[in-house]
Amino acid sequence: MTSTNGGSEDLQAIREGVAAVCARFGDDYWGRCDDEATFPRDFHRAMAEGGWLGVTMPEAYGGAGLGVRAAGTVMHEVARHGGGMAAASSIHINMFGPHPLVVHGTEDQKSRWIPRLVSGEDQVCFGVTEPDAGLDTTNIKTFATKVDGGYSITGRKIWTSTAQVANKILILTRTTRREDCRKPTEGITVFYTDLDRSKVEVKRIPKHGRAAVDSNLTYYDELFVPDDHRIGEEGRGFYYLLDSLNPERILIALEAIGMGEDALDRAARYARERVVFGRPIGQNQAIQHPLAECWAKLEAARLMAERAADLYDSGQPCGAEANGAKLLGARAGYDACLQAVMTHGGMGYAKEYVVERLLREVMINRIAPVSEQMILSFIGERVLGLPKSY
Structure with a gap:
C-alpha cells in the first residue's frame, strides 16, 4: 500500500484496497477455517503482501505511519466481509499490540523487529492476562528473575491468542513483587522475545467461537530472555x-x-x-x-x-x-x-x-x-x- 495522510479520500482508498483482498476469501474459506480450526494463513499472507499489517507502523521500518482512524478503517472493513473475528483476530495484534515496542523500543530493537512484523515474516502473540489476575493486571504473578545476561521468566498466562502459530511474544511480567513496590502499578516489565517452545508449553483452549484463531494457556518454565529483549525501563511496563x-x-x-x-x-x-x-x-x-x-x-x-x-x-x-x-x-x-x-x-x-x-x-x-x-x-x-x- 502507499502511505496516506488519513483524510476522507485516503480512508476510502484504504476501504477499497482492503475490500479487494477480502473479496478473494469467501464464505467457504472462512467456513473451512472454522470447521477445521485452522489459522487463516492465506488471508494473513495476502494482507501482509498488500501492506496492511504495517498500517500503524512507522514509515522508517516499512509501515505506513498512520493512526487509529486508518487502522480502524482496515479492521472494520476486514470484519464486514464474512471473515468475522477469525479474519480480524488474525491481524489485530499487528495494529497496536506491539505499540510498546514502537514507542519505547530502542532504535536497534525497532529496526530488527518491526520490518519483520510488517512483512508477516514474524507473528507475535501477547501474554498479559493470567488465570488468577484477569482484569487486575497489577496482580500478575509471572516473574522475570534477573540472571547473567538477561532474565529468566516463570509463570503462566491465559487467553494468549495465536500462540499456536506465533514465533514471537510480547509478554508482561513482574520484576519486583507487588508487595515490595510503592504502588501496585510499579515493578512490571515488558519483553519482546522468541517464543521458545522448549521452555514454553502452549495448550489450546476449546471455545465457543473463532476456532480458526487459537486461544491458549501458556506455561513458562525458566524462559531465558536476553537483556536487549526488554522494552524500555525495568518496572515501567504497566505504563507502557x-x-x-x-x-x-x-x-x-x-x-x-x-x-x-x-x-x-x-x-x-x-x-x-x-x-x-x-x-x-x-x-x-x-x-x-x-x-x-x-x-x-x-x-x-x-x-x-x-x-x-x-x-x-x-x-x-x-x-x-x-x-x-x-x-x-x-x-x-x-x-x-x-x-x-x-x-x-x-x-x-x-x-x-x-x-x-x-x-x-x-x-x-x-x-x-x-x-x-x-x-x-x-x-x-x-x-x-x-x-x-x-
Whole structure:
C-alpha cells in the first residue's frame, strides 16, 4: 500500500484496497477455517503482501505511519466481509499490540523487529492476562528473575491468542513483587522475545467461537530472555501497556460493528428473498423494524468509535469515548448478529447461512479485552464523578 495522510479520500482508498483482498476469501474459506480450526494463513499472507499489517507502523521500518482512524478503517472493513473475528483476530495484534515496542523500543530493537512484523515474516502473540489476575493486571504473578545476561521468566498466562502459530511474544511480567513496590502499578516489565517452545508449553483452549484463531494457556518454565529483549525501563511496563488500551478498544468496537453490518446485510437479503404466505417476510414490520433499529444502533456506535479515533490521533484525551465506543459497538454488533439469526428462523441455525458463526464470534467483543461492567465503572467515576465502586 502507499502511505496516506488519513483524510476522507485516503480512508476510502484504504476501504477499497482492503475490500479487494477480502473479496478473494469467501464464505467457504472462512467456513473451512472454522470447521477445521485452522489459522487463516492465506488471508494473513495476502494482507501482509498488500501492506496492511504495517498500517500503524512507522514509515522508517516499512509501515505506513498512520493512526487509529486508518487502522480502524482496515479492521472494520476486514470484519464486514464474512471473515468475522477469525479474519480480524488474525491481524489485530499487528495494529497496536506491539505499540510498546514502537514507542519505547530502542532504535536497534525497532529496526530488527518491526520490518519483520510488517512483512508477516514474524507473528507475535501477547501474554498479559493470567488465570488468577484477569482484569487486575497489577496482580500478575509471572516473574522475570534477573540472571547473567538477561532474565529468566516463570509463570503462566491465559487467553494468549495465536500462540499456536506465533514465533514471537510480547509478554508482561513482574520484576519486583507487588508487595515490595510503592504502588501496585510499579515493578512490571515488558519483553519482546522468541517464543521458545522448549521452555514454553502452549495448550489450546476449546471455545465457543473463532476456532480458526487459537486461544491458549501458556506455561513458562525458566524462559531465558536476553537483556536487549526488554522494552524500555525495568518496572515501567504497566505504563507502557496503557499506551495501547484506548486504540484496542476502538478497534474492537469497529470489528464488532463490521460484523453487525455483515449480518444485517445477510438478514435483509434473506428477508427480501424468503417468501412465506405469498409475500416476502421483509414486507412484515415485525421483520423490518428490528433490522432497521439494528442499523441505527450500528451507525451511532460507528460515529462514537470514529470520534474516539479522531481524538486519539489528534493527541486529545479519549478514554471515555474509546470505552463508550467499545460498549456500544460490541452491543450493537451482537444485537445485529442475533437479529440476523432470528430473521433467518430455522435456517439461521444452519452453517450454510453464516450468521450463526457471526453470532458466535461477535460474543468475544462484548467480553474482551475489558468487561462491560469495568467500562461502566470507568465512565461512572471519570465522566460522572461518582465514587469508585471496587
